[in-house]
Amino acid sequence: MAELHFFTGTMDSGKSTLALQTNHNHAARGRVGRIFTTHDRAGAAVVSSRLGLTHEALEVDGEFDFWAYVVDTLTRGGRIDYLVCDEAQFYTSEQIDQLAKVVDELQIDVFAFGILTDFRTLLFPGSARLVELADRMNVLQVEALCWCGKRATHNARTENGAMVVEGEVIVVGDVDQVDEPPADVAYEVLCRQHHRRRLTAARAKAVSLAPEPLPFG
Numbered sequence: 001m002a003e004l005h006f007f008t009g010t011m012d013s014g015k016s017t018l019a020l021q022t023n024h025n026h027a028a029r030g031r032v033g034r035i036f037t038t039h040d041r042a043g044a045a046v047v048s049s050r051l052g053l054t055h056e057a058l059e060v061d062g063e064f065d066f067w068a069y070v071v072d073t074l075t076r077g078g079r080i081d082y083l084v085c086d087e088a089q090f091y092t093s094e095q096i097d098q099l100a101k102v103v104d105e106l107q108i109d110v111f112a113f114g115i116l117t118d119f120r121t122l123l124f125p126g127s128a129r130l131v132e133l134a135d136r137m138n139v140l141q142v143e144a145l146c147w148c149g150k151r152a153t154h155n156a157r158t159e160n161g162a163m164v165v166e167g168e169v170i171v172v173g174d175v176d177q178v179d180e181p182p183a184d185v186a187y188e189v190l191c192r193q194h195h196r197r198r199l200t201a202a203r204a205k206a207v208s209l210a211p212e213p214l215p216f217g
């Protein structure tokens with residue numbers, strides 16, 4: 001039986017790497033798949049992992065119809081055994097419904113990968129629909145860590161080094177590897193407590209370096 005799988009984790013937890021490994025393992029056994037993505041950091045129509053792997057992909061825009069694409073391919077005599085869908089948080093909920101229909105009606109496996117929540121801690125529409133519909137939901141085992149050492153559960157956005165909680169939902173960006181100078185827009189994974197307190201690594205460092213207040217007489 002085909003299944004709709006949803007693999008989720010924070011940014012930098014290895015989702016794109018796993019997406020490419022999944023494709024590799026299925027292709028190595030002669031299965032024929034298609035890889036989809038949208039808004040990848042490396043540009044249009046490519047899946048890129050921080051481990052250095054990249055693979056060409058089909059770019060999904062808001063109008064793309066998975067059901068129509070698959071039916072059209074099969075009708076023309078093409079073969080599709082599975083779909084790998086990266087950055088699935090950005091897909092519309094209608095597109096996730098189409099993926100579920102592809103699984104149920106055409107017996108094609110779908111492997112979707114994406115972050116659950118945005119920089120405000122709210123569910124992305126695509127991820128919310130995947131949680132509602134997936135046969136299997138898997139949280140990635142490689143844990144991204146908060147600067148405090150706890151498991152990172154949330155994605156923070158920084159603008160010029162300061163954490164923000166308002167703005168456009170979709171802003172392509174990376175986890176900042178260097179703090180000097182801070183990027184215009186960057187992301188940092190944090191535990192819930194430090195996301196709530198807006199305590200990024202840079203701010204925690206600045207606070208710890210602040211001079212001790214003078215004791216009151």
Ligand SMILES: Nc1ncnc2c1ncn2[C@@H]1O[C@H](COP(=O)(O)OP(=O)(O)O)[C@@H](O)[C@H]1O
Pocket residue numbers: 009010011012013014015016017018048049050051142144
């Ligand atoms: N230089 C490195 N050496 C070993 N592992 C690395 C290195 N750089 C990144 N990684 C691994 O790659 C993961 C990020 O993979 P990626 O597929 O790009 O994540 P995601 O798609 O979830 O954002 C990191 O969590 C880390 O485990």
Ligand SMILES: Cc1cn([C@H]2C[C@H](O)[C@@H](COP(=O)(O)O)O2)c(=O)[nH]c1=O
Pocket residue numbers: 010011012015016039040041114115117118119120155156157169170171172173174187
């Ligand atoms: C939290 C958050 C993230 N994004 C963007 C930033 C990256 O381009 C992708 C996530 O990619 P990854 O492979 O999981 O690292 O999403 C965004 O647009 N809005 C957000 O709130």
